[in-house]
Amino acid sequence: xxxxxxxxxxxxxxxxxxxxxxxxxxxxxxxxxxxxxxxxxxxxxxxxxxxxxxxxxxxxxxxxxxxxxxxxxxxxxxxxxxxxxxxxxxxxxxxxxxxxxxxxxxxxxxxxxxxxxxxxxxxxxxxxxxxxxxxxxxxxxxxxxxxxxxxxxxxxxxxxxxxxxxxxxxxxxxxxxxxxxxxxxxxxxxxxxxxxxxxxxxxxxxxxxxxxxxxxxxxxxxxxxxxxxxxxxxxxxxxxxxxxxxxxxxxxxxxxxxxxxxxxxxxxxxxxxxxxxxxxxxxxxxxxxxxxxxxxxxxxxxxxxxxxxxxxxxxxxxxxxxxxxxxxxxxxxxxxxxxxxxxxxxxxxxxxxxxx
Amino acid sequence: xxxxxxxxxxxxxxxxxxxxxxxxxxxxxxxxxxxxxxxxxxxxxxxxxxxxxxxxxxxxxxxxxxxxxxxxxxxxxxxxxxxxxxxxxxxxxxxxxxxxxxxxxxxxxxxxxxxxxxxxxxxxxxxxxxxxxxxxxxxxxxxxxxxxxxxxxxxxxxxxxxxxxxxxxxxxxxxxxxxxxxxxxxxxxxxxxxxxxxxxxxxxxxxxxxxxxxxxxx
Numbered sequence: 001x002x003x004x005x006x007x008x009x010x011x012x013x014x015x016x017x018x019x020x021x022x023x024x025x026x027x028x029x030x031x032x033x034x035x036x037x038x039x040x041x042x043x044x045x046x047x048x049x050x051x052x053x054x055x056x057x058x059x060x061x062x063x064x065x066x067x068x069x070x071x072x073x074x075x076x077x078x079x080x081x082x083x084x085x086x087x088x089x090x091x092x093x094x095x096x097x098x099x100x101x102x103x104x105x106x107x108x109x110x111x112x113x114x115x116x117x118x119x120x121x122x123x124x125x126x127x128x129x130x131x132x133x134x135x136x137x138x139x140x141x142x143x144x145x146x147x148x149x150x151x152x153x154x155x156x157x158x159x160x161x162x163x164x165x166x167x168x169x170x171x172x173x174x175x176x177x178x179x180x181x182x183x184x185x186x187x188x189x190x191x192x193x194x195x196x197x198x199x200x201x202x203x204x205x206x207x208x209x210x211x212x213x214x215x216x217x218x219x220x221x222x223x224x225x226x227x228x229x230x231x232x233x234x235x236x237x238x239x240x241x242x243x244x245x246x247x248x249x250x251x252x253x254x255x256x257x258x259x260x261x262x263x264x265x266x267x268x269x270x271x272x273x274x275x276x277x278x279x280x281x282x283x284x285x286x287x288x289x290x291x292x293x294x295x296x297x298x299x300x301x302x303x304x305x306x307x308x309x310x311x312x313x314x315x316x317x318x319x320x321x322x323x324x325x326x327x328x329x330x331x332x333x334x335x336x337x338x339x340x341x342x343x344x345x346x347x348x349x350x351x352x353x354x355x356x
Numbered sequence: 357x358x359x360x361x362x363x364x365x366x367x368x369x370x371x372x373x374x375x376x377x378x379x380x381x382x383x384x385x386x387x388x389x390x391x392x393x394x395x396x397x398x399x400x401x402x403x404x405x406x407x408x409x410x411x412x413x414x415x416x417x418x419x420x421x422x423x424x425x426x427x428x429x430x431x432x433x434x435x436x437x438x439x440x441x442x443x444x445x446x447x448x449x450x451x452x453x454x455x456x457x458x459x460x461x462x463x464x465x466x467x468x469x470x471x472x473x474x475x476x477x478x479x480x481x482x483x484x485x486x487x488x489x490x491x492x493x494x495x496x497x498x499x500x501x502x503x504x505x506x507x508x509x510x511x512x513x514x515x516x517x518x519x520x521x522x523x524x525x526x527x528x529x530x531x532x533x534x535x536x537x538x539x540x541x542x543x544x545x546x547x548x549x550x551x552x553x554x555x556x557x558x559x560x561x562x563x564x565x566x567x568x569x570x571x572x573x574x
Binding site: 033234244266308326328332344349 | 361365450522
């Protein structure tokens with residue numbers, strides 16, 4: 001991944017060297033153009049821009065993370081054109097993937113930051129602990145300091161995965177490390193959130209392609225996610241939606257409904273409130289996605305998904321709070337009722353007395 | 357905390373507590389009040405359960421003599437109450453909501469049936485509102501409670517339909533507004549004419565029971 005391809009080479013030349021045919025390249029461009037909801041007329045523009053694009057410098061900083069996001073990109077696919085494009089970027093720093101270690105790795109990062117100041121893309125996965133710098137640090141430097149240093153010269157920041165985008169699992173209550181998202185710390189740089197636990201590889205490729213083609217970030221939603229991939233709920237694009245509409249729901253994971261592929265709403269599916277491209281792009285080269293495998297969506301691309309009630313409780317379930325509050329409400333109502341009845345009785349009595 | 361989190365959590369808890377306090381207060385207040393002793397001579401026998409139950413049944417149909425004049429109001433009233441009942445208690449996600457509270461559920465209808473029922477119900481409610489605003493007698497009788505009660509009843513239907521079809525905003529925002537509109541209804545019920553949903557049957561029973569003592573045909 002951290003190959004030694006010359007910086008001056010264009011992406012087209014690199015792909016050609018790697019044996020990618022013109023047909024395969026155009027097919028990729030058509031797919032990615034379609035995925036980004038661009039008109040078909042843009043395919044040739046995307047192809048031309050990609051062919052002539054210089055290898056962008058990318059620095060990838062992993063913080064409080066599980067390496068699932070990196071695994072998603074590097075191991076979930078057999079080599080594809082997306083993979084090759086991803087390989088073709090100048091990934092100057094990624095402490096999981098790089099061969100260098102220690103001072104050599106940190107020096108390489110600083111050199112890349114200096115050489116590409118204002119132009120490199122900063123990719124971040126994992127949340128940043130601000131509770132105590134010692135909770136997570138690399139080469140003696142806290143995650144927060146590393147992020148601030150790298151963000152300064154970045155053209156844009158891509159938060160890869162829900163942890164970097166929204167804090168994710170480390171931020172789940174009680175948030176022992178004081179984890180925050182990239183957007184909580186960086187306010188003066190364009191940030192694009194590619195959320196998901198992990199995110200879909202195609203989405204990051206789409207973002208990179210857009211950046212290489214137009215030199216800007218794609219249109220984002222209110223959570224900073226690319227609208228092309230996060231514009232619709234999984235529920236809206238789910239192949240089981242028809243069962244929801246017909247009122248046919250699996251009651252358990254092994255009942256007749258589950259076997260017939262009925263809607264998983266009752267088993268806790270969070271697809272109606274989750275925006276992601278899982279139902280269309282799918283995983284493992286388009287093989288399937290969680291719902292297709294028979295498991296409800298957990299809503300992993302949404303902020304605070306870990307704290308939004310039980311994974312296996314339907315969305316319609318409501319948090320009732322302590323039963324004691326309801327009992328107290330009943331008692332208060334009874335007291336008020338008794339008081340108002342007493343007052344009414346006294347009033348009646350007075351009225352009767354005044355009549356006699 | 358998002359609007360939806362608030363609606364599903366603290367918002368619902370607050371509304372439920374107010375609803376409970378209000379209902380217990382109103383019912384106990386009505387039951388514990390001093391009832392004047394009926395000193396008249398019984399003409400039809402004792403106050404009877406039979407008389408009370410009969411009144412519940414007979415008052416549910418328009419009196420024969422008045423039927424011609426109140427037919428529209430009576431049957432449209434039935435129609436939208438039934439529509440509301442179907443939407444509340446026979447929509448799948450609503451059934452799951454009740455199942456979560458009660459520990460048991462019941463069969464539900466396909467979404468298309470619910471949506472058609474909901475839209476027809478809203479249509480009847482709008483018609484009745486217009487009638488209320490232009491009818492020469494109702495116009496005089498109307499008060500703020502009539503309009504507020506109509507609004508808090510109509511809003512859950514409207515927001516629920518918008519949420520189902522994703523019209524006007526993102527689904528989770530519409531869902532939050534739908535739940536909040538129900539919470540508004542829950543809060544308003546005990547302090548308004550909407551309390552009739554708890555009082556209507558006991559009240560008719562009591563009237564019928566009293567009538568049976570006085571020998572009046574319920």
